[in-house]
Amino acid sequence: VPIADGTPSNSTIRKRASGVTWNPWGAAYQTYDYVVVGGGLTGITVAARLAENPATTVLVIEAGGDNRWDPRVYDIYNYGQAFGSELDWQYPTDAGKTMVAGKTLGGGSSINGAAWTRGLAAQYDAWSSLLTPDEASLNWDWNSLFNYMKKAIYHFPRSLHCADGVDSYHGFNGPVQVTFPDDMYGGPQQKAFAQSIQTLTGIAKSPDLNGGQPNCVSFTPNNMNWHDGDRRSSAPAAYLTPVESVRTNWITLVNHQVSNLLWATDDSKWAYGVKFKQADNSGQDYEVYVRKEVILAAGAIGTPALLQRSGVGDPTHLSSLGINTVLNLPTVGKNLQEQTMNALGAAGNGFDPAGRGPSDVIAYPNLYEVFGSQANSIAQTIWSSISQWADAQKGNALSKAALETIYQSQADMIINKKAPIVELFYDTGYPDMVGVLVWNLLPFSRGTVKITSTDPFIKPQINVNYFAVDMDTTIQAASSKLVRKLFKTAPLSGLTTGETIPGFSAVPDPNNNGGSDTEWKQWVKNTYGPVNHPVGTCAMMRQDLGGVVDGHLKVYGAQNVRIVDASIMPTQISAHLSSTLFGIAEKVADMIKNGQ
Numbered sequence: 001v002p003i004a005d006g007t008p009s010n011s012t013i014r015k016r017a018s019g020v021t022w023n024p025w026g027a028a029y030q031t032y033d034y035v036v037v038g039g040g041l042t043g044i045t046v047a048a049r050l051a052e053n054p055a056t057t058v059l060v061i062e063a064g065g066d067n068r069w070d071p072r073v074y075d076i077y078n079y080g081q082a083f084g085s086e087l088d089w090q091y092p093t094d095a096g097k098t099m100v101a102g103k104t105l106g107g108g109s110s111i112n113g114a115a116w117t118r119g120l121a122a123q124y125d126a127w128s129s130l131l132t133p134d135e136a137s138l139n140w141d142w143n144s145l146f147n148y149m150k151k152a153i154y155h156f157p158r159s160l161h162c163a164d165g166v167d168s169y170h171g172f173n174g175p176v177q178v179t180f181p182d183d184m185y186g187g188p189q190q191k192a193f194a195q196s197i198q199t200l201t202g203i204a205k206s207p208d209l210n211g212g213q214p215n216c217v218s219f220t221p222n223n224m225n226w227h228d229g230d231r232r233s234s235a236p237a238a239y240l241t242p243v244e245s246v247r248t249n250w251i252t253l254v255n256h257q258v259s260n261l262l263w264a265t266d267d268s269k270w271a272y273g274v275k276f277k278q279a280d281n282s283g284q285d286y287e288v289y290v291r292k293e294v295i296l297a298a299g300a301i302g303t304p305a306l307l308q309r310s311g312v313g314d315p316t317h318l319s320s321l322g323i324n325t326v327l328n329l330p331t332v333g334k335n336l337q338e339q340t341m342n343a344l345g346a347a348g349n350g351f352d353p354a355g356r357g358p359s360d361v362i363a364y365p366n367l368y369e370v371f372g373s374q375a376n377s378i379a380q381t382i383w384s385s386i387s388q389w390a391d392a393q394k395g396n397a398l399s400k401a402a403l404e405t406i407y408q409s410q411a412d413m414i415i416n417k418k419a420p421i422v423e424l425f426y427d428t429g430y431p432d433m434v435g436v437l438v439w440n441l442l443p444f445s446r447g448t449v450k451i452t453s454t455d456p457f458i459k460p461q462i463n464v465n466y467f468a469v470d471m472d473t474t475i476q477a478a479s480s481k482l483v484r485k486l487f488k489t490a491p492l493s494g495l496t497t498g499e500t501i502p503g504f505s506a507v508p509d510p511n512n513n514g515g516s517d518t519e520w521k522q523w524v525k526n527t528y529g530p531v532n533h534p535v536g537t538c539a540m541m542r543q544d545l546g547g548v549v550d551g552h553l554k555v556y557g558a559q560n561v562r563i564v565d566a567s568i569m570p571t572q573i574s575a576h577l578s579s580t581l582f583g584i585a586e587k588v589a590d591m592i593k594n595g596q
């Protein structure tokens with residue numbers, strides 16, 4: 001539990017704290033091998049693995065507090081209680097939407113929905129193709145990441161209410177606990193959803209979608225700990241709590257926000273430390289120093305903002321704020337890819353859901369299953385529009401040519417590799433008794449994260465550019481319309497008394513064919529929210545595509561700055577993000593340990 005040295009002095013001769021502390025004097029003005037900025041999902045994971053070597057010293061600085069014992073964090077059965085509170089950054093974005101992001105030890109892993117899914121194998125393999133050919137040996141591909149994703153977890157198989165699992169897709173020695181909930185819904189609704197979506201689209205049912213083929217409907221587990229009353233198995237619960245009293249070489253300073261990297265003045269591009277301050281902006285600035293590396297894990301919004309404040313970004317943007325350019329990397333904060341969600345509901349017929357908490361069945365249809373007979377013409381539209389979309393979106397990327405190459409890869413995934421294009425998340429009780437959350441997984445719209453001030457306490461301007469590419473609206477509208485049909489397909493239809501959201505006055509259906517595409521698009525745009533899965537803002541790609549980090553996740557041009565969070569994912573995947581991010585963090589920790 002918290003161990004601070006408790007000596008509010010700026011003397012350099014102090015006992016170094018370990019564990020979790022809020023006291024800056026336990027860390028300030030000392031030197032660590034690694035300073036990790038952000039104690040979220042990836043930051044805690046990397047820190048824990050580095051600290052396995054007792055000779056290595058690690059400091060994590062986290063802006064949020066240590067709320068591990070707050071039910072808003074550990075109680076997954078009451079998801080969403082942290083939203084809009086002090087545990088949430090509440091990042092404002094364009095279109096008046098607010099993005100949720102964890103501002104607490106564990107970051108997103110402490111407040112998220114705990115759905116445990118992975119993308120299509122080909123989507124991970126494609127990351128390698130966005131690097132230079134000589135980086136192929138770094139194995140940014142499915143096989144390598146699959147092993148690291150397995151390393152992260154301890155899977156407890158349970159055959160409850162049709163839920164299943166394939167043992168070989170999971171690990172049995174890792175710290176993150178993954179299982180189905182004790183109180184998992186045993187009523188008819190989840191099974192009915194799975195059957196109806198198969199009937200409607202022909203999608204396959206899979207016992208477990210975590211093996212690299214998510215194009216199916218499947219029962220999906222949660223990262224929760226069955227040994228511990230089903231409490232959330234967040235990054236800190238898994239990687240920190242069990243070792244915090246013994247790893248005296250690792251300290252996590254909470255309630256403190258990093259404002260800037262400290263660069264050597266000799267043009268060596270060596271970051272010798274970071275500057276930080278209490279997260280409520282009170283008190284003085286502090287510094288801390290690094291012997292080996294600064295590791296950035298402040299998330300897909302926090303990391304590009306920190307880099308820009310530290311002189312890493314587009315020189316025109318930086319100079320407009322009076323910031324000297326240390327590294328000219330114009331795509332820091334660009335290539336933002338965030339998804340959009342709509343919720344559809346139907347009233348229950350009085351069935352007993354027989355359970356509570358998170359829902360556990362998801363369908364991931366591909367283009368052909370969403371669009372049916374129209375699919376080939378949609379595919380044609382995608383291929384023939386790439387150049388035009390890249391031209392329209394080039395301001396949010398390195399260039400038109402770079403974005404075209406990335407779009408080609410994205411289109412190949414969607415059209416040839418049949419990657420799921422939407423998530424249909426069955427949700428008992430939200431937004432009505434029978435609920436389905438719908439989101440376009442692989443948007444073509446690109447956005448930006450840009451600081452507007454050198455003040456670290458002013459949030460960056462986030463421009464997601466929701467639906468800037470109309471294909472994103474087309475996909476979101478078609479999948480919403482599909483859900484309307486799903487509500488009318490047996491056996492799910494037998495459990496409802498009819499659709500309530502959007503309902504037939506909001507989106508009429510006079511010809512009984514589902515309703516007009518134009519009206520669905522309008523409804524989608526009127527009612528969507530962010531999914532809170534931002535990626536891509538410091539992408540791992542070669543520089544001619546607009547990469548910010550190389551295949552070692554090192555910032556181009558810097559000597560000792562690495563990024564390990566969701567900002568490095570060059571593209572979205574057909575999945576929730578956390579299993580993949582645990583895998584990325586495990587992989588990069590090994591790279592660092594191996595001196596790569």
Ligand SMILES: Cc1cc2nc3c(=O)[nH]c(=O)nc-3n(C[C@H](O)[C@H](O)[C@H](O)COP(=O)(O)OP(=O)(O)OC[C@H]3O[C@@H](n4cnc5c(N)ncnc54)[C@H](O)[C@@H]3O)c2cc1C
Pocket residue numbers: 037038039040041042043061062063064100101102103104105106107108109111112113114115116117256257258259297298299300302303306531532533564565566567576577578579581
């Ligand atoms: C509401 C919500 C629901 C989600 N649901 C799911 C789900 O069901 N399943 C799933 O797999 N994934 C889900 N995700 C996604 C997943 O949780 C995130 O993608 C993941 O947490 C991102 O990891 P990260 O390490 O990149 O960033 P984070 O986990 O967000 O960590 C970043 C950390 O850095 C800290 N920080 C930021 N700036 C600074 C600074 N300047 N100084 C110090 N600290 C700083 C933050 O406070 C935060 O703790 C969800 C996310 C959200 C927000």
